């Protein structure tokens with residue numbers, strides 16, 4: 001990336017980690033007078049519940065960029081109430097372990113209504129993006145409905161959200177599946193944005209259930225393989241541990257060790273059929289740099305804690321320079 005030409009940037013993102021990183025990327029790009037980034041968000045853990053369509057990762061990014069997110073809980077709207085949820089529970093509707101906030105339900109109702117009227121997911125996300133100035137272009141990974149199912153060691157199968165929120169990832173998974181993904185196509189604009197980008201950034205989101213589904217949409221890997229952009233990933237592992245969530249359980253299930261080097265190897269070097277040109281490794285994992293370099297991926301050691309927006313912006317700036 002030339003220092004004088006502001007880069008065109010695409011971010012591939014999941015929910016909470018993706019949102020934090022995107023806040024930083026937005027600030028970093030604003031400081032460079034660069035065009036707004038295109039953020040391609042995972043829709044693999046979307047679901048229908050109580051008659052409404054939920055898009056947890058889209059909403060996490062939307063609320064965070066719009067300044068509406070509950071920063072303590074990590075999901076949903078700040079200052080939300082749960083009156084409708086209490087009614088749903090009283091009716092025995094929905095899932096007793098899954099809370100739908102009143103303000104959040106407004107989003108789900110709006111989205112479901114637009115979908116029922118025939119809008120595509122891309123059109124719905126575009127409409128949702130107009131309420132608050134987001135400072136990025138938000139795209140779903142695909143307009144096709146895709147699920148994430150968890151296949152358990154005992155042969156049972158459940159929706160990812162049940163495994164994640166009800167069981168807190170405590171049931172040992174054998175595999176993650178995305179029924180419908182083979183038939184899906186990238187949402188309009190996704191492949192074009194990647195092709196036209198100078199830098200594609202993989203947010204430090206869950207490699208298995210957030211970035212994984214985006215990369216599994218047919219056409220996305222091909223777009224990453226052929227783009228003239230540099231593809232730079234940020235490790236979601238710091239000091240040999242996952243930063244948030246239960247991504248380590250997901251990694252173990254697919255046979256990937258919870259380490260910065262192993263996740264880099266999982267994504268692979270673009271020069272040998274993978275997706276990465278460079279990989280940001282935490283200072284705590286600096287000793288992983290040599291093995292990442294040996295994979296043909298340029299390792300860049302940097303502070304990776306996204307404690308606040310300036311820290312996330314510094315991280316995004318490092319990623320843009322990598």
Ligand code: FO1
Pocket residue numbers: 014015016045054055056057059060075076097098099100101104161164165
């Ligand atoms: N996460 C929870 O841990 N408990 C919940 O009750 C819950 C409700 C919920 C409702 C709407 C929504 O968009 C997200 C919600 N989440 C909840 C977060 C979500 O389950 C996960 O954190 C993400 O899907 C993982 O990326």
